[in-house]
Amino acid sequence: MKQTYHIAPAYLDLKGLSIYSSLGVGTLRDYISAGDLPAYKVKGKVLVRVDEFDAWVQSHKISRKDKTSTVVDEVFQSLNKCKSVT
Numbered sequence: 001m002k003q004t005y006h007i008a009p010a011y012l013d014l015k016g017l018s019i020y021s022s023l024g025v026g027t028l029r030d031y032i033s034a035g036d037l038p039a040y041k042v043k044g045k046v047l048v049r050v051d052e053f054d055a056w057v058q059s060h061k062i063s064r065k066d067k068t069s070t071v072v073d074e075v076f077q078s079l080n081k082c083k084s085v086t
Contacts, residue, residue: 011048014029017053
């Protein structure tokens with residue numbers, strides 16, 4: 001019986017990374033140009049390490065606390081606006 005192995009690529013070009021991440025190629029280019037997303041250029045081709053991309057995405061995790069704090073801040077701002085009007 002022949003065994004089949006799947007080897008995940010260590011690097012993806014922007015098109016492959018776009019498919020992998022569901023982010024547009026233009027969006028990825030913007031993050032790279034801004035210096036936010038690490039990338040490499042080899043013979044004119046932009047490559048991103050999958051493990052570095054995954055770590056970068058993880059650094060943008062939204063926590064429930066952040067979301068709750070934002071909602072609470074918005075409510076207090078609305079209440080303060082109402083107070084100043086009356």
